[in-house]
Amino acid sequence: MKLKPNIVSNVIVYDGIDLDNSNDIIDFKNFWDREFEYGQQLFFFFHRLEDLTEDKDLKEIERELLSIFNEENLYIVIYIDEVRFTYLFKWEFQFGGGNLIFKFWKYYYSMSIIIPKKGVTFDNVCTYFDTHRDNDVYLRNFKANGYAEKVYIKGLGGDHLIEN
Numbered sequence: 001m002k003l004k005p006n007i008v009s010n011v012i013v014y015d016g017i018d019l020d021n022s023n024d025i026i027d028f029k030n031f032w033d034r035e036f037e038y039g040q041q042l043f044f045f046f047h048r049l050e051d052l053t054e055d056k057d058l059k060e061i062e063r064e065l066l067s068i069f070n071e072e073n074l075y076i077v078i079y080i081d082e083v084r085f086t087y088l089f090k091w092e093f094q095f096g097g098g099n100l101i102f103k104f105w106k107y108y109y110s111m112s113i114i115i116p117k118k119g120v121t122f123d124n125v126c127t128y129f130d131t132h133r134d135n136d137v138y139l140r141n142f143k144a145n146g147y148a149e150k151v152y153i154k155g156l157g158g159d160h161l162i163e164n
Contacts, residue, residue, distance in 0.1 A: 003031050003161070011138075012163040019105070019158075028105075029098030035152075036093040040115070043125050044089040045139075047110035068100075088129060090122045105154060112139060113152040120147050140164065 003014040019025050036042065068091070091100075104111055116125065128147060136142055139151045143164060153162040 002027055005163075013155075014161040014163070015159070017159050017161060019102070025102065029102050032098035032101045036097060036115075038093055038095060038097075040093045042091055042093055043114040043116055043122065044091065044104065045086070045112040045114065045129065046089065046104070046108045047086050086129075088122070088126055105158060108154070110156070111154045114139070114142075114147075115149040115151075117146055117149050138162065138164065 003017070005012045005014055007013075017024075017028065019028060094100075101113070114125070125147060128142060128145075132141065138153060139148070142148055143151055151164045153164070155162055
């Protein structure tokens, strides 16, 4: 797979993400391990559960993820039902972080990974998303307003990644 960047509308787009074989999965995980530093604080913005992943796999991933979430690093922006929700999650990148991001990619229909600017707190981000979540889909205003150094967005369908 080897993620190949293309410039489109002043953002980097990695096309052709296909996570159906082990070599592509390894490349995908390694990409994230190279992008982030260990101990680096990241914010994740999630939207609803993926509906193409088998229920058995979802349950296994859900158990693992719920062991990470707690009230200090999870903020529910809006919760409609069991599969439709939007929430934020704070996490420090750790050894094997690419594995966790791979699981997030499979588990969530839509997700964004945010590298916050220095001094931006999780509370700042929660407040922003409370009021702007529906009208800043690609988080360009979020970044322009000084909240993020960089934002990665899972493209619809999961076959591309947008880096802004």
